[in-house]
Amino acid sequence: MNHQTHIPAAAAPRPAGRIISVRGSVVDVWFDHDLPAIYSVLYAGAGQQVVIEVLTQLDEHRVRGIALNPTQGLTRGLRIDTEGKQLEVPVGNEILGRMFDVFGNTIDHGPPLAELAQRAIHRLPPPLLHRSTKSEIFRTGIKAIDVLIPLERGGKAGLFGGAGVGKTVLLTEIIHNMAGHTNGVSLFCGIGERCREGLELYHEMKEAGVLQNMVMLFGQMNEPPGARFRVGHAALTMAEYFRDDEQRDVLLLIDNIFRFIQAGMEVSGLLGMMPSRLGYQPTLATELAKLEERIANTEAGAITSIQAVYVPADDLTDPAAVHAFSHLSATIVLSRKRASEGLFPAIDLLQSNSKMATADIIGPRHYAVAQEIKRVLAQYEELQDIIAMLGLEQLSTADRNLVGRARRLERFLTQPFFTTEQFSGLPGKDVGLEDALSGCERILAGEFNDLPESAFYMIGTIEEARQKAGKKEKAQPQDAGHAEARHPAQE
Secondary structure (H helix, E strand, C coil): CCCCCCCCCCCCCCCCEEEEEEECCEEEEECCCCCCCCCEEEEECHHHCEEEEEEEECCCCEEEEEECCCCCCCCCCCEEEEEEEECEEEECHHHCCCEECCCCCECCCCCCCCCCEEEECCCCCCCHHHECCCCCEECCCCHHHHHHCCEECCCEEEEECCCCCCHHHHHHHHHHHHHHHCCCEEEEEEEEECHHHHHHHHHHHHHHCCHHHEEEEEEECCCCHHHHHHHHHHHHHHHHHHHHCCCCCEEEEEECHHHHHHHHHHHHHHCCCCCCHHHCCCCHHHHHHHHHCCCCEECCCEEEEEEECCCHHHCCCCHHHHHHHCCCCEEEEECHHHHHCCCCCCECCCCCEECCCCHHHHCHHHHHHHHHHHHHHHHHHHHHHHHHHHCHHHCCHHHHHHHHHHHHHHHHCCCCCHHHHHHHCCCCCCCCHHHHHHHHHHHHCCCCCCCCHHHHCCCCCCHHHHHHHHHHHHHHHHHCCCHHHHCCCCC
């Protein structure tokens, strides 16, 4: 379903303009008549390689635009051409498995694409009339997320974490599981990414065998702010094609949404706008909403988004973080402490939350299990100072039992990933919600108090814990004394 008419190319050639000033990425252009509309694209330079997007009309003859690529070689008086169109990107099934830049050009050294349909990157969000009003859960096959932080189909989840705690691995695994569960498409949009990260991700996806159902777009860190500011819109135009025309579910991964806000701040400064609080652009809320509101669940399909969010100086009151939070339906916080203990995925189960985790949406049984897990883990957190100072033996019997249950739960909520099989040697597990809930209920009921904690580490369903413990007991007579040394993080 297409909610926005495309701007047709003018039949007669449009009058050319000329450059009257160049200040960094900001270019002012003079037209004798027929000023191009806002968001129109202008071309300049040898071979028309410099692309400028019109952002402001200054008067009846002058427009001001931002260059989407470097402006070297532009001079005053240089001719400017325009077709009166907006920036467009290719859409269609042929784009699957390819990597693009903001202009829709392939950057993966693959064979050239055939002539494909093009769509403008600026489109309206779907109207409320066409949106789905059902609250549906997006299954990931990852126990910790499905049980405690259920994601919304057609919603937006924020992924908070520093370097090296497993953001990319978690995103890769969700893409892998989605490709297995549904006829879905994954779309990765790198905003302000380092080219090293893009290259690594491309090869990881290729090795994991999920590239054929995936599209990647990059506005890299070394590109001008205009390109970084528009690559998100280009990605959404491609995602909307799969949702509305192909009626497929789309998983949109954005890394990093803060870089989009930062690019908008740079563009705003270059255009000479007066900054608002902490130097951010005065139009921050509108710009972010124009992007985020297009991520929606409609009658045709859903675009579900997982976005990495950088929080400046860990200050959650920063305007960028506040505005990003207001759009999210789930928050997944990755913890360096859990990563250092070998508990992967390294999700901080107490700090993470989801608006879907209510009894009305996930059901009373699931809600009760999730609340009990959080209660047990919170009490274990409180007891850790006492354990560190006095030791586990000084706790009451009830507290010792609670600590045992909490440690077993923590280990049960780890999981071997398909995308890390080659590194860990453990076959990946995709765990259904029923199996995950049943396992948590039985641990909370104390059914497995006789099993060692290590039996719960990196398994799929709870039945595997008994098998693992049985194997360990058989191996113990030959190998006594070494089991402890081998698995310090798991015991």
